[in-house]
Amino acid sequence: MQRAIDLNADLGESYGAWSMGDDEAMFEVVSSANVACGFHAGDPLTMLRSARLAVRHGVVLGAHPGYRDRAGFGRRALDVSVDELAAEILYQLGALDAIARTAGASVAYVKAHGALYHRLGADRSAADAVADALAGSAPGVVVLGPPGSALELAAAAAGIRYAREAFIDRGYLADGRLVPRGHPDALVHDPGRAADRALELVETGGIGAADGARVELAPDSLCLHGDTPGSVGIARAVRAALASAGHDVRPFA
Template identity: 55%
Template structure:
């Protein structure tokens, strides 16, 4: 595979709550091209989210709605067995709330990315995948969605006519099946910025990465994610950006103009 001319770099931001901060959002916004901003269900209070949107707009960083389960205590990392209609309404609520804050800050929500347990569930959970797709489509059928390649979510989104974008994770380990190693298991989290940067250059330029068992996986991605709440996240993002630049890959948002003004 020839080197991609551009790639998006995203991070999960706006995840503090009141007096409790999480990650260095301002420093991360100086590196990434897209910000997955929390919507208040798994993390983030309105003031934090408004400030994050304003900081993103000031830096020209594209804002995405990171929708999740209603699970502040568990940071959205616990599966919830929703009724589909409840999940549709909850996702609609989150997109609308963040879009309102983004517009007040001079921007708008330009894509949707599920968070945590919801993201992982809709890789295979058909009903929940359908519910998230329905919510996005009802809000704006031109709104792109970001998800794991091969997931039920992206398959259903494509069938519904939503623009779909494939994502790869810089700081997470992969199973031989191409899914993320569950948190808490060996190899789930990667911590060495140099190793992570080299993996991402290989992924973007050669279209492959190595799973935890040594299997070489073919991977296509429109966007790379560095988690904003992980230790050393900013240093890792900077290392990835620098390595990609040295390889001739330019960082740029993925199709920001696909969304209607």
């Protein structure tokens, strides 16, 4: 069955003289871009460049806030109170949105990064604090996150639209969690395999887990990581496979 699906990627993660990924190429392929907001990666100039690329290519812009953890690239769990967490997410969202508006864009959705993403998926109190903060300050913003999570429940309770995502280039465990980085099944590097996974997710709503079990996800958006080795080739293969199968790649927000 042909359907519409969003293709998102984590982008804008360069900082100063340090370059991460090929954003120029990735913005040509994706329909939504999760742009780092300066805490785990990114800086004001990179955010501006990302916003300009989004406008040029008709890509919807999303804020990609993380823990205040540049050294760990936001992938380390930090002991941050729920109030501080909510405030820091609003801070990052506001920074990107202000910069984006100078380029003629605005932030349409929020997707947390790394360890923060996993915390909001499991910690209902943190998820409630973030959802309530977004409802109060940015009620039109969509939240993008893991299916069936604490964050999805919190968004529903706060009256915020929620979009489910599935990862093309990351392996899954039987319980729906991602395979931890460092494990042999954590990352998908082969473009052909990634394309097959994208089609399976779009056409069946689920994917095979690392142990052979099936995980039902019903995604609204498929995610690629801009820092994955070979990410551009993977993204192009996925986009071509979706187009060949007649699926319409377009933003969820």
